[in-house]
Amino acid sequence: MMGETSWMFCLFYIVFATGFLFQFQDFQNLGLSPENLLTNVFQLDLGSEQLQFLEFHLRKSCGALLLQTFLPIGFLVGFSYFHVHVDQQYPSIYAFWESNLPFQVSLALFLGLWLLVWVVAQYWTLNHFEHHPYVTKLKLYAQNGDWKSVMSDINTEFRRIDKFTICTNPIERVVVTDNWVIYLGAVPWKFHLAHQSDVTLSLIQSEHHNISTEGQTGGTQFLRIQVQNGKPNCESFSFRLNSVEYQNLQDKLTRQIQNIQNIQIFKTVSDRFVEVFKEAVAQNPKAPAEEELEACIGCMATEANVKLIRRCDTIDQENENTSCVNCYCRPMWCLNCLGKWFASRQNQQQPETWLGSKCPCPTCRSKFCVLDVALIES
Ligand SMILES: [Zn+2]
Numbered sequence: 001m002m003g004e005t006s007w008m009f010c011l012f013y014i015v016f017a018t019g020f021l022f023q024f025q026d027f028q029n030l031g032l033s034p035e036n037l038l039t040n041v042f043q044l045d046l047g048s049e050q051l052q053f054l055e056f057h058l059r060k061s062c063g064a065l066l067l068q069t070f071l072p073i074g075f076l077v078g079f080s081y082f083h084v085h086v087d088q089q090y091p092s093i094y095a096f097w098e099s100n101l102p103f104q105v106s107l108a109l110f111l112g113l114w115l116l117v118w119v120v121a122q123y124w125t126l127n128h129f130e131h132h133p134y135v136t137k138l139k140l141y142a143q144n145g146d147w148k149s150v151m152s153d154i155n156t157e158f159r160r161i162d163k164f165t166i167c168t169n170p171i172e173r174v175v176v177t178d179n180w181v182i183y184l185g186a187v188p189w190k191f192h193l194a195h196q197s198d199v200t201l202s203l204i205q206s207e208h209h210n211i212s213t214e215g216q217t218g219g220t221q222f223l224r225i226q227v228q229n230g231k232p233n234c235e236s237f238s239f240r241l242n243s244v245e246y247q248n249l250q251d252k253l254t255r256q257i258q259n260i261q262n263i264q265i266f267k268t269v270s271d272r273f274v275e276v277f278k279e280a281v282a283q284n285p286k287a288p289a290e291e292e293l294e295a296c297i298g299c300m301a302t303e304a305n306v307k308l309i310r311r312c313d314t315i316d317q318e319n320e321n322t323s324c325v326n327c328y329c330r331p332m333w334c335l336n337c338l339g340k341w342f343a344s345r346q347n348q349q350q351p352e353t354w355l356g357s358k359c360p361c362p363t364c365r366s367k368f369c370v371l372d373v374a375l376i377e378s
């Protein structure tokens, strides 16, 4: 029989282990990050990330792996403690372990695994980390086997303030320096290194999230960028980035990011809204072309192609000011400019309400809604 405290402990430990492995924001705020535990609790000297970027991550990756593989052992020991001392299901810890063969086997297996990881980590550190998976990748770029000079070149570039860092999630990081693209994953063997002259970057996927974890209004667009490494024996990899950072990434690269699928990149909430606005307007009935169309007075680049024709029946009896009214203006705007105008007149804090809101005509100020926008037949 499992007591209440034992259950509570299981739940707590699952949350704790997941939070620690995936480094949720709250865990970082509490100081439960591997680097913090290694330096402050275990008193290890990881060095300075800013000054010795790769050395810091070589040490940190070994330490983090040891901490992560210790999690199951911590669970078994903690569980036995709560089961015996708090729930009092057994007279002693010894009695608990003696009568639970699966627990004994699991503990032996996890201890064995942890020891194995410890031995491997020791092996990696030999000879200034010569056998570490990161160094294996560095060696591909070494001239005459001198991987240390590759490392010091990367460290030098990392110290410059204009490096570009992408942290889409807490356990993955991409650093773009003047010459290198470096990917640091959650485990030591998830490390990629590419020299900018060898790579082709392409935009392969886009996803929209309506709720943003970074508090961005109007949701977030994430782009997946594939880094194809032309150098022999170097793997290709991909990473995710917030679309608002796309331009910064492009600025830091010596080559153009390819966008073969023509994925639209939304830099602002307003950009995203204009797309939705256009789709909504396309569903409305069209207006016949009655006169010669002039250039749009907003952008002067395209012909004016929309007219406001009141089609909705939103007559608000209580408040006449909020009802749509007829507009008699001749077509002066293109759909794109009208969409931008519409977005600019809304409450910037609540983009989810925009499409259902109203907006004054840019010329005569008559109120209109999305239903009242008609494309002119061409
Ligand atoms: Zn225009």
Ligand SMILES: [Zn+2]
Binding pocket: 308, 327, 328, 329, 361, 362, 363, 364, 365, 366
């Ligand atoms: Zn008007």
Ligand SMILES: [Zn+2]
Binding pocket: 310, 311, 312, 313, 314, 324, 367, 368, 369, 370, 371, 372
């Ligand atoms: Zn209306």
